[in-house]
Amino acid sequence: MNMTNQVDQRSPRTQARIIQILDAATACFVEQGFHGTGMARIAERAGMSAGHIYHYFDSKDAIIAAIVERETSAHETKMREFHLLPCENLKHEMVARAEEGVRTNTDPFRSALSLEIVAEAKRNPDIAERLRRHDVIVRTEFARLLREKLQLDHAEGRVEVLFTLFDGLAIRMLRHPDLDQAGLTRFFRKAILAVLED
Amino acid sequence: MNMTNQVDQRSPRTQARIIQILDAATACFVEQGFHGTGMARIAERAGMSAGHIYHYFDSKDAIIAAIVERETSAHETKMREFHLLPCENLKHEMVARAEEGVRTNTDPFRSALSLEIVAEAKRNPDIAERLRRHDVIVRTEFARLLREKLQLDHAEGRVEVLFTLFDGLAIRMLRHPDLDQAGLTRFFRKAILAVLED
Amino acid sequence: MNMTNQVDQRSPRTQARIIQILDAATACFVEQGFHGTGMARIAERAGMSAGHIYHYFDSKDAIIAAIVERETSAHETKMREFHLLPCENLKHEMVARAEEGVRTNTDPFRSALSLEIVAEAKRNPDIAERLRRHDVIVRTEFARLLREKLQLDHAEGRVEVLFTLFDGLAIRMLRHPDLDQAGLTRFFRKAILAVLED
Amino acid sequence: MNMTNQVDQRSPRTQARIIQILDAATACFVEQGFHGTGMARIAERAGMSAGHIYHYFDSKDAIIAAIVERETSAHETKMREFHLLPCENLKHEMVARAEEGVRTNTDPFRSALSLEIVAEAKRNPDIAERLRRHDVIVRTEFARLLREKLQLDHAEGRVEVLFTLFDGLAIRMLRHPDLDQAGLTRFFRKAILAVLED
C-alpha cells in the first residue's frame, strides 16, 4: 500500500549518507531556495565533497525530488491516522488536530520548505506531478472520511477549502512572520467548523 | 502618503517602454519562473535588445521589484474600495467580492504570478520586505474596516484567516489544477461568513 | 551546387570572429587533440573569452563540425579541379597532382588535423556522417573521372585503393615522422600508375 | 633482445586478471573510444571493482600502453614469420598474405582499435613513442627482407608505401564502411606487386 515503507535495501551507511544529504539540502533550500543553493554548499553542510553527492543522487533535481517524496510520504502517513479515530467526537478531534496543524504549518522552517517545494513545482513538471499525485491521495481519503464518518455531502468542496486554508499558512507566514498565532487559530477553528457543518 | 501615486516625471515614451518590459517579464516569469527566464528572453518579448533594458532597470532584480510594486499597488487600490461601500449589507457585499476574489486568485496566470513573487521573496529580502510592507497596509486597513464598519472585535485574527484563505488559493491551484470552482466557492463563502460572525 | 559557397549573410566582423575561433580551435586540436583541448584554451588562442565563443557556436562539438565542414569543402573543391583538366595526358597530370598530394598529406599539421577528425568521427556520429557524405561525393566524382576520361573499368575498386593510399599517409607520418619523402613518393607513383593501368 | 618474451614473473592468477582488464578495456575503447570510456565501465566489464584495477595498472594511461604493447607485439611476431618463408615464390606468398592483411585490417573491430591507438598516440607522447619504436622494428626487418630475399633496391621507400596502404585501410573503413572488399583487394594486389617490382 505504501511503497515508501518498503524495506530499504541500502546499507545503513548509505542510508545515513542519504539522510545527511537530504537534511543538508533541505536546510539550504529553506534558507536560500533551490536555485540559490549550489551543490558545493549542500556538500559542505552534509560534510562531504560535492562530487560524492552524485554517488547517491543523479542530479540536483533528484535531491529535491527525494525531499518532496519524504515530505509527502510523511504527510500521507499523518493523514491516514484520521481513519483510526473513533467516529464519535471526530469533528472535535479534527478541530484539535487542525490547531496542531496550524502550529506545524506556521513553523518558519516547515512553511519555508513547503513554499520552496511549491515554487520548484512551478518550473519542474516532475515535482508538480509528485505534488498532484500526493494531493489526489490525501484529498480522496479525506473526502471519504467526511462522507463516511461525518455523513457530509459535497465532501470534495469542503476538502478544497480546508486544504486551501492550510496551504495558505505558508504564504501567510511569509507576508506576516510575526502574526499572532492565538488570534489566527481562534478564527481558523471557526472557519473549519463552518466548513464541516451540515 | 502614497508614493506610487506621485506624478510620474518620466516621458510617455519611457513609461511605455517600462510597461513593455514589465509585461514581457511578467509573462516570462509566469511561464518559466524568475530564475528560468533569461534577460535575453525578456528583451525579445519586449521587442528590444537585452542591453537596452538596463537603461530602464538597474538589474533583473529591479524588474521583479517593479512587478511586485505594480501588483501590490493595484491590490491596495482594490482593497481601498471597500471603504467606499455603504455600511449596510457590507457583509454581503464582502462575500460577493470574495467570490470574485476566488475567481481572480484561481486564474492560472494570476495564481502563477502570485506564487512566483512569493517564491522570489523567499530568497530576495528586498522583495520580502515589499510584500510585508504591503501586507501591513492592507491588513491594517481591512482590520479597521471590520472594527469600525462591522463592529467586530478581534479584527486582526479574523483578517489573518481571511487573507490565509485567499493566499492559499494559488497553492491549491498548483496542487489541484482541475478543482471544481463552484464546489470550492460554496464552502469558501461559508468559511468567510463564519469568520465575519460575531 | 555547393551550399558552402552561398553568400555568407553574416557581418564581416562575425565572419572574422568565426574564422578566428576555427583557426584557434584547429591549432589546439592538432596539438592536443579534441578532448585534450579545453574551451578556455581555444578562447585564449582566439583572443576572446570562453563564454563569447558560445555566441558563434552552440557547443564544442559544433566547432569541430565546422572545422570538418571547412576541410571537406576545401577538399571537394580541390577534387573538382580534375574535371577541368584536358583528357590527354590526364594520367600524368594525375600522378603529378598525386605527388603534390603526398606533400600536402605528409605535412605535420595537415596530417595531424586529418587524424584528429577521423578520431573524432569514431565517437561522434555526426562527424562520421559528415565524413561519409563527403566521401560519397569525392569517391563518386573521382570514379566517374576514371571511367569517362580514362576509360577504366572497375573504377570504384581503383578509387578505393587510391584513397586508401592517401588516407594512410596521416597514420604513416605519425608512426614514422622522419620518413624519406622522396623515397616514398617514388614508389607511391608506381603504385598509383599500377592502379590506373588497364 | 625481445623484452616482451621475458618469462612472466607474475602469478597465473595475476596474469589472468591483467588479460581480463586488457580485454575489457580494448572492447570499451573500440566501442566508445579511450576518452569516452570511464574506469567504472572497464571495471564492470572486467568483472571487478574500479579501485582494484589500480592493483594491476598505475593509471588509465598504463592500460592503453599495455594494449598497445600487446598489439605491437603480436604484429611483430606476425611480421617475423616472413623470414621463415622460402625464398622462391616469396613474392606471391607476400601478396597472398597481403590479401589476408586486407581482411584483417578491414575488420571493424581491428580497424577501430587501430584508429583508437593512433588517435591516442596523437596526444600521449608515450604511446606515440611505443608506436614509433615498433615501426622502426617492423620497417627495418621488412626492408631487410625485401633487400636480402627479393634483391630489391630502395627497400625503405617500398616499405613506406606498403605500410601506408595497410595503415590507410582503417581510415578507409571509417569513411566508407560498406566498401566492396573484393574490388578493393583486386587493385590492392596490383599496387603491392607494382611496389615489389624491380
Place this chain on the structure above:
DNA sequence: GATGAATGAGTGTTCATTCAT
C-alpha cells in the same frame, strides 16, 4: 536612444585516482 558584442564569474556534473576497511 539603442544595439549586440563581449566578459567572467558561476553552475552542475564527471571521473581518474586514493585509501580505509
Place this chain on the structure above:
DNA sequence: CATGAATGAACACTCATTCAT
C-alpha cells in the same frame, strides 16, 4: 586480494551585466 566510498580538480556551458559604437 578486493571493495566502493570518497575526493577534488577539471569540464562545458550559462547568463546578468557592461560598454563601444
